[in-house]
Amino acid sequence: MRPTAAGSTRVLALAAVLAAVGLLPWLSGRDPALTVLRARSAEQEPTREALDAVRRDLGLDAGPLALLGRWAGGTARGDLGTSWVSGAEVLPSVVSGLQVSLALMGASLAVAVLLACALVAPVLVRGRASGGAFAAMLAAVPEFLLATVALLVCGVWLGWLPTSGWHGPEHMVLPAVALGVPAGGLLGRLVADALPAVLGERWVELWRGAGVSRARIAAAALRRVLPPLVPQSGMVAVGLAGGAVAVETVFAVPGIGRTALGAAKSQDLPLLQGAVLALLVLGLVTGALAALARRRLLGPALRDAGLALPPARPVRAHPAVPVVLAAVLLAAVGWGLLRDPYAVDTTARLAAPSWAYPLGTDGLGRDVLARLGHGAASTVGTAAAVCLLSLLAGLALGFLPGFAAGAADIANALPPVIVGILVAAAAGPGTGGAALAVALISWPPLAAHAAALVQEVRASAFLTAQRAIGASPAWILTRHVLPSVAAPVARHALLRLPGIALALASLGFLGLGAQPPAPEWGLLLDESRAYVERAPWAALAPAVALALLAGLAVSASSLTRPRRTSGAAGRRPVRSPARPAAAGGPCRLPSPAAPGARPGAGPVPAPARKEPAGEA
Known part of the structure; x- marks a missing residue:
């Protein structure tokens, strides 16, 4: 590039x-x-x-x-206009909301760093990965789901902390935990997966033989690990900006995300413009600061050296875990499909779970189990369509890395919620708009994977032989390059399906996706918030279903073993690559002139990527 x-x-x-x-x-x-x-x-x-x-x-x-x-x-000039609804200046409202959001993000980052340190400490002590599956599970839990559970348990049932507002430090605890736990799980997982390989490098053995203290070796290993992971860490902050929209909505925090969402719903377009612009600038500044931090950590001697980490060894889950999770999820969905999701029984409003209503009823007397089962088809079906669209875009742009790289940087700075707000403001909320919003920012990891594979295949010896015997470019493209690229990227896209489903559910939860009376999982969570104290089962059912979906994806991908493949005409086997970035996570496309460039933002760079980690 x-x-x-x-x-x-x-x-x-x-x-x-x-x-x-x-x-x-x-x-x-x-x-x-x-x-x-x-x-x-x-x-x-x-x-x-x-x-x-x-x-x-x-x-x-x-x-x-x-x-x-x-x-x-x-x-x-610093003039963002006047609110169409209140008639007040937009700039003070944006600045006030941004201050609240920055304070919440700071507290969330503190929680994330503390959790990441707790996950990394056993690795530094034992020298091998531990708790990787647990960290992956934490990273896969969406913020709005954790916020709902935290509000229900700590705020409603136990009464430990306030459940809404922004009037003191105690109001910051639950929102910061809801945002910081997934971010800390991701950071801890990245560092913990990379540390064992670094601790096995030659210099560590030499330092130990020279009598260097364990604390100094641990500090040096962390400094070795951090530079390649800093861009991913910077994008965690961007993810906090997107997740803060849902968390601020759950806890009624007057931040910039909640301001943007309220402006979109009331069609106060000047206020929406100012809020989205502030969130975009926040994402771009965060990415620039992450790049600057990486350069400072590397120093002038290594800035252009393409510092890479050795391959990581991800921790595998027990084989029974995905089987149990899939059985529970399929049983609930199958049972719900046999029932009517739209039947209203006003005499059974907010009924507790019973044999007639195994998961209780909602505020209109509708069967929660039936709506959960029928909502699975809508949620997962839309996610499959988005996954296919992202796959096609990723394959097409993978052949144009110079064109796609810059657009990928901007797409990485926009969380799905922000794009969903823009799409909803232009076309109105709905399933189609939510699907378009997620598709617009889901293609960079797939395009990065495809670009690396195209680069590898085009540089292989057997293609040189094909050109030498007079094969046409069209023949080489359709018979060799495209088949070698399409299959691995398609499997990569399939691994991202649960993450896309969770992103769609978050938009539905915010009212930007499927509209009532559709039984979509995110919408079910949103509808149950009003009576969560009286009927918590209505909120717990879709929350548990989303958690099972995330856990199933993480545990199943950790069980499969990367395989070594050999191409046509006796090509050499390809090394198993790094784990692909999380759904919606940052990916930078590699330069065609740099065979060692990373196609993904995961912790393990590898020049040859035939399969994303976790695939069979």
Whole structure:
């Protein structure tokens, strides 16, 4: 990837995102004038003359280009406009929400670092990986799910901590834990997986023989591990910005994420523009700080050396774990499919679990088990469609690494929730909009994997022989390159299916995905929040189902063994690669001129990647 091509693509992708934000009033399918008129005077009739007057006042009749230019000019001067709903300046609201979110992110990062240290400490003591499956399970739990469970257990049942608001340090504890635990599981998993291989390197043996203390060796090993993992750690903070939207909604925290979500639902587009712009800048600044930290850790001698970690040995789960999880999940879904998810029994509202209603009923008297079973088809089916779309995009862009690398950087800075808010503001909430939002940021890891495989296959000796005997480029592409790339990337996409399902569920939980009365799992969680104290089983059912899905994905992928494969014409076997990045996680496409470049953001770089780790 040439730096000029990547830089140009990055600038174009950023300009496209900023243009989409600036044109939200024009892209929205609803009439902004009607929204403003109702906000100003709910009793006034929306006549044509009144709506035209509002359009002239807002400058909406000048056209999209003038609208974009006026927004860009005002933003450059620090003027984000006026709220259409409250009439107040947008900038103070954005700054206030950003301050709350930054404080919450700081507390969440503290929780994440403490948890990561607890997961890494046994590895430093024993010199081998331990607890990897537990860390992977923590990393796979979505923030909104953990927030719901924490609110239910610690806030409602035990009454230890407040469940809403932002009035003191005690209000920060539960939201920080909900955000910090998955982030800490991811950080701990990355470092714990990489440390055993580093502790087995030659220099560690020499230091031990020279009598160097264990503490000094541990500090040096951590310094050796951290630089390649810093970009992934930086993207953890970006993930916190996306997860904070749901957590702030659950605990009624007045942060920037909740501000953006409220503005999207009320069609207050100036406030939404300011909030999304702040979140985008936060993601880009975090990525830049992570890159700067990596350069400082490496020092001037190693900055351009492509420092890589030795291959890690992931911890495998017990073979019975995925079998048990799959059996429980399939039994619940199959039983629910035999029941009616839309039947309303007003006499059994919020009924406790019984033989007639094994998982109880919701606020309208509908069978929770039936809605859970029928929602599985919607949730997993949509995720499969998104997975297929991401696979096709990843394969296509894998052949154009110079074009895709810059766009991948921007996509990595946008969590699914933020993209979902933008799509919902332009096209309205719905299953299709949620699927589009997740697909827009799910392709970078697959494109990175495909680009590395294309680079490897094109450099192989048997393709040189094919060219020498006169094979056409089309023949080589369709008979050798594409088959060698498509199958491993397809298996990689399949491994990402549960993560995509969880992202869709989070959008449904926020009201940006499937709409009532659809029995979608995220929507079921959102509908049950209002009566979680009276009927916790309605919230626990989809929460446990999502946890089982995440656990099944983690345990099943940890059981499968990477295999060595050999290609056509006696190609050499390929080393098993690193574990692919988590769904929605950062991936940078490798340069065609750099055979050692990493196709994924996982802890183990490898020049040849035929299969993502955890595949059979």
